[in-house]
Amino acid sequence: xxxxxxxxxxxxxxxxxxxxxxxxxxxxxxxxxxxxxxxxxxxxxxxxxxxxxxxxxxxxxxxxxxxxxxxxxxxxxxxxxxxxxxxxxxxxxxxxxxxxxxxxxxxxxxxxxxxxxxxxxxxxxxxxxxxxxxxxxxxxxxxxxxxxxxxxxxxxxxxxxxxxxxxxxxxxxxxxxxxxxxxxxxxxxxxxxxxxxxxxxxxxxxxxxxxxxxxxxxxxxxxxxxxxxxxxxxxxxxxxxxxxxxxxxxxxxxxxxxxxxxxxxxxxxxxxxxxxxxxxxxxxxxxxxxxxxxxxxxxxxxxxxxxxxxxxxxxxxxxxxxxxxxxxxxxxxxxxxxxxxxxxxxxxxxxxxxxxxxxxxxxxxxxxxxxxxxxxxxxxxxxxxxxxxxxxxxxxxxxxxxxxxxxxxxxxxxxxxxxxxxxxxxxxxxxxxxxxxxxxxx
Amino acid sequence: xxxxxxxxxxxxxxxxxxxxxxxxxxxxxxxxxxxxxxxxxxxxxxxxxxxxxxxxxxxxxxxxxxxxxxxxxxxxxxxxxxxxxxxxxxxxxxxxxxxxxxxxxxxxxxxxxxxxxxxxxxxxxxxxxxxxxxxxxxxxxxxxxxxxxxxxxxxxxxxxxxxxxxxxxxxxxxxxxxxxxxxxxxxxxxxxxxxxxxxxxxxxxxxxxxxxxxxxxxxxxxxxxxxxxxxxxxxxxxxxxxxxxxxxxxxxxxxxxxxxxxxxxxxxxxxxxxxxxxxxxxxxxxxxxxxxxxxxxxxxxxxxxxxxxxxxxxxxxxxxxxxxxxxxxxxxxxxxxxxxxxxxxxxxxxxxxxxxxxxxxxxxxxxxxxxxxxxxxxxxxxxxxxxxxxxxxxxxxxxxxxxxxxxxxxxxxxxxxxxxxxxxxxxxxxxxxxxxxxxxxx
Numbered sequence: 001x002x003x004x005x006x007x008x009x010x011x012x013x014x015x016x017x018x019x020x021x022x023x024x025x026x027x028x029x030x031x032x033x034x035x036x037x038x039x040x041x042x043x044x045x046x047x048x049x050x051x052x053x054x055x056x057x058x059x060x061x062x063x064x065x066x067x068x069x070x071x072x073x074x075x076x077x078x079x080x081x082x083x084x085x086x087x088x089x090x091x092x093x094x095x096x097x098x099x100x101x102x103x104x105x106x107x108x109x110x111x112x113x114x115x116x117x118x119x120x121x122x123x124x125x126x127x128x129x130x131x132x133x134x135x136x137x138x139x140x141x142x143x144x145x146x147x148x149x150x151x152x153x154x155x156x157x158x159x160x161x162x163x164x165x166x167x168x169x170x171x172x173x174x175x176x177x178x179x180x181x182x183x184x185x186x187x188x189x190x191x192x193x194x195x196x197x198x199x200x201x202x203x204x205x206x207x208x209x210x211x212x213x214x215x216x217x218x219x220x221x222x223x224x225x226x227x228x229x230x231x232x233x234x235x236x237x238x239x240x241x242x243x244x245x246x247x248x249x250x251x252x253x254x255x256x257x258x259x260x261x262x263x264x265x266x267x268x269x270x271x272x273x274x275x276x277x278x279x280x281x282x283x284x285x286x287x288x289x290x291x292x293x294x295x296x297x298x299x300x301x302x303x304x305x306x307x308x309x310x311x312x313x314x315x316x317x318x319x320x321x322x323x324x325x326x327x328x329x330x331x332x333x334x335x336x337x338x339x340x341x342x343x344x345x346x347x348x349x350x351x352x353x354x355x356x357x358x359x360x361x362x363x364x365x366x367x368x369x370x371x372x373x374x375x376x377x378x379x380x381x382x383x384x385x386x387x388x389x390x391x392x393x394x395x396x397x398x399x400x401x402x403x404x405x406x407x408x409x410x411x412x413x414x415x416x417x418x419x420x421x422x423x424x425x426x427x428x429x430x431x432x433x434x435x436x437x438x439x440x441x442x
Numbered sequence: 443x444x445x446x447x448x449x450x451x452x453x454x455x456x457x458x459x460x461x462x463x464x465x466x467x468x469x470x471x472x473x474x475x476x477x478x479x480x481x482x483x484x485x486x487x488x489x490x491x492x493x494x495x496x497x498x499x500x501x502x503x504x505x506x507x508x509x510x511x512x513x514x515x516x517x518x519x520x521x522x523x524x525x526x527x528x529x530x531x532x533x534x535x536x537x538x539x540x541x542x543x544x545x546x547x548x549x550x551x552x553x554x555x556x557x558x559x560x561x562x563x564x565x566x567x568x569x570x571x572x573x574x575x576x577x578x579x580x581x582x583x584x585x586x587x588x589x590x591x592x593x594x595x596x597x598x599x600x601x602x603x604x605x606x607x608x609x610x611x612x613x614x615x616x617x618x619x620x621x622x623x624x625x626x627x628x629x630x631x632x633x634x635x636x637x638x639x640x641x642x643x644x645x646x647x648x649x650x651x652x653x654x655x656x657x658x659x660x661x662x663x664x665x666x667x668x669x670x671x672x673x674x675x676x677x678x679x680x681x682x683x684x685x686x687x688x689x690x691x692x693x694x695x696x697x698x699x700x701x702x703x704x705x706x707x708x709x710x711x712x713x714x715x716x717x718x719x720x721x722x723x724x725x726x727x728x729x730x731x732x733x734x735x736x737x738x739x740x741x742x743x744x745x746x747x748x749x750x751x752x753x754x755x756x757x758x759x760x761x762x763x764x765x766x767x768x769x770x771x772x773x774x775x776x777x778x779x780x781x782x783x784x785x786x787x788x789x790x791x792x793x794x795x796x797x798x799x800x801x802x803x804x805x806x807x808x809x810x811x812x813x814x815x816x817x818x819x820x821x822x823x824x825x826x827x828x829x830x831x832x833x834x835x836x837x838x839x840x841x842x843x844x845x846x847x848x849x850x851x852x853x854x855x856x857x858x859x860x861x862x863x864x865x866x867x868x869x870x871x872x873x874x875x876x877x878x879x880x881x882x883x884x
Contacts, residue, residue, distance in 0.1 A: 212658065353847050364850045413692045413808050441788070
């Protein structure tokens with residue numbers, strides 16, 4: 001399609017997506033169920049398309065990690081169906097009341113959650129991500145424009161065909177969903193600030209940065225994932241070894257894997273040999289500073305290593321003298337994504353929680369828990385390191401905005417500004433039903 | 443000061459402002475009280491500075507409206523002291539729990555509110571706005587960089603001197619507050635995306651747009667305030683006249699004043715003569731479409747009027763045939779700020795609430811109620827028409843972000859991905875105390 005055709009499709013989607021924002025939860029949940037049934041029904045077709053994508057990826061010499069993510073297997077289908085069920089089970093985000101306050105007699109204020117509008121989602125070649133994103137946008141009442149990695153194009157096309165087929169039985173139709181084809185469509189999207197309310201790019205740092213720099217549409221996401229684990233002087237060292245190993249190796253290509261292990265000098269001599277043994281067994285390449293190198297065998301630290309996101313079985317080891325030094329290092333070199341401490345000292349945990357300015361701050365567990373599914377959000381559209389709007393794993397809540405509703409009986413402001421006139425009562429009410437949207441009178 | 447000096451001052455403020463984010467509510471409230479006492483103590487000095495600003499503004503031929511906003515009178519002091527009291531009375535936003543969930547045994551998740559960091563506030567020549575902004579940032583634990591309209595510079599300098607004097611008795615100090623002097627400092631701020639987390643520009647449309655287009659720092663605010671009032675076929679016409687009059691004339695220069703009055707054709711003949719009489723008495727200039735012109739005397743509609751923000755005693759009148767036509771007009775020409783309906787028909791109210799996509803959607807009251815103080819937020823830093831982060835009048839809540847804390851006992855993700863391994867419990871807990879920050883153990 002040419003640019004003009006894409007633009008009119010996006011504008012049409014914006015108009016059509018309004019049907020979602022005023023739909024009933026039961027309609028959206030029924031459609032989520034139909035989509036799940038449809039994916040099961042169409043699985044052979046989807047699998048055939050996916051095999052073509054895999055063959056093409058292998059033939060064009062793509063990395064093993066990419067091909068692995070590309071696979072839409074029985075397990076992936078099963079996980080996707082579970083995800084659809086969980087999203088349907090979440091309580092309806094549309095119309096949920098955030099504030100409810102009597103401003104004065106017969107003058108009621110409510111702040112309610114409403115869908116943002118149209119979300120533009122640009123994601124890597126991972127077919128199961130498409131299903132997660134579609135389910136979250138549908139449940140939250142947002143129109144969705146999808147641009148997936150080109151290596152998954154045949155699979156994505158088959159998935160969207162199946163979803164659109166499932167929409168046929170629903171009053172909501174399928175015009176709230178659009179799959180774009182070519183990479184140049186991304187640039188068209190970046191310029192449509194009047195028609196797209198939020199962009200969520202996933203993928204390489206370079207790509208996310210490109211999006212951020214070339215659009216005036218708000219962008220949710222993270223460029224870097226430089227995460228740390230700090231092993232404190234009061235750490236349980238056995239726990240520390242297991243947590244560090246999991247945080248690095250459980251899925252090294254993930255943004256919430258650690259890149260640097262900070263070790264307190266008081267325990268370095270005891271801890272590092274155990275850690276190095278475990279890392280070596282797991283084929284993890286270690287880069288160490290001068291003090292680490294005195295204790296274990298590792299590649300000497302080089303200028304710039306602290307800022308590297310390896311996304312591979314490779315890690316920095318840095319010996320520090322205090323909790324404060326660890327926190328300073330994290331603030332200086334980290335990307336404010338996910339950082340964790342291992343310690344039995346409750347005071348150190350509280351200091352770490354307070355002073356580390358990251359989206360996810362953990363104590364005594366793996367950084368790999370930073371994930372919408374593991375957090376119980378049902379699913380996620382991505383992880384945000386922005387401090388505005390949504391921070392950390394983003395589920396339904398991050399796809400909502402709010403609206404203030406006021407209902408009166410003819411009140412005017414002038415009577416509140418006169419000497420001896422009306423004055424505000426400002427009394428908070430319980431967030432009870434019926435709401436103004438449900439016809440509450442004043 | 444030159445650019446380099448401003449940059450180092452802003453960087454120093456960022457480091458110093460951290461003291462606020464980990465401070466006690468009692469310390470912040472005590473300081474708010476000291477600031478109020480200080481303003482009373484220093485009022486004669488501030489007033490003298492304000493008189494100099496007023497004289498300079500009159501001599502340089504500034505408009506009456508600007509001079510009026512510039513005045514820092516006894517009434518403005520009184521209102522400011524009341525505002526400081528109200529902000530202190532709001533519950534502490536720092537550390538408030540948004541979510542609390544057991545992920546698994548001994549693995550607890552909390553989402554808590556934390557300050558955004560450093561706010562850059564660029565505002566018009568209105569000294570009372572400075573006090574509102576400082577009080578909200580202090581209470582919410584954010585560092586604040588102020589750049590006020592140059593016409594109020596002497597007043598702002600005196601206000602900030604008074605505030606800094608009041609900080610001397612507090613452990614929090616005054617290094618979380620910086621007043622910039624010259625207009626060129628704004629451009630310096632726009633480029634400091636690593637040190638400023640959020641910009642809130644207030645002022646003319648052109649200025650707000652300039653800021654939005656010249657920075658990669660997130661911007662909160664609104665460019666236009668094109669607000670509507672729709673008088674429905676089922677309206678109480680006497681209420682409609684009063685609400686329309688207040689919405690236009692109570693403060694015409696405000697962004698939440700209406701620019702266009704939409705009138706259902708079923709009541710136009712009865713309503714418009716009454717409305718015109720009231721508007722004429724209030725010296726409001728009326729622009730009417732062809733059908734309005736047949737009923738009352740008004741300036742004929744000209745192409746482009748529906749998009750005008752008069753900010754003066756001037757209004758458009760447009761006769762429509764249905765609620766749907768009114769809503770379409772608002773969606774097409776409005777700025778998604780504040781729009782209201784007058785009707786006794788509950789179904790029409792619900793349709794209006796659902797389908798008008800604005801920050802504030804009102805029924806049977808004046809649009810002028812769209813304001814942080816009137817909404818009971820204590821005060822406001824501005825009104826946002828963004829759909830991301832904060833929408834409508836922005837008080838303390840809009841100056842906060844969140845952080846996810848997790849506390850475990852050594853859990854790793856790998857054990858949740860194995861056949862027969864651990865599985866998540868995902869049980870929501872009441873938002874009770876003690877929180878993880880208060881030392882809750884798992």
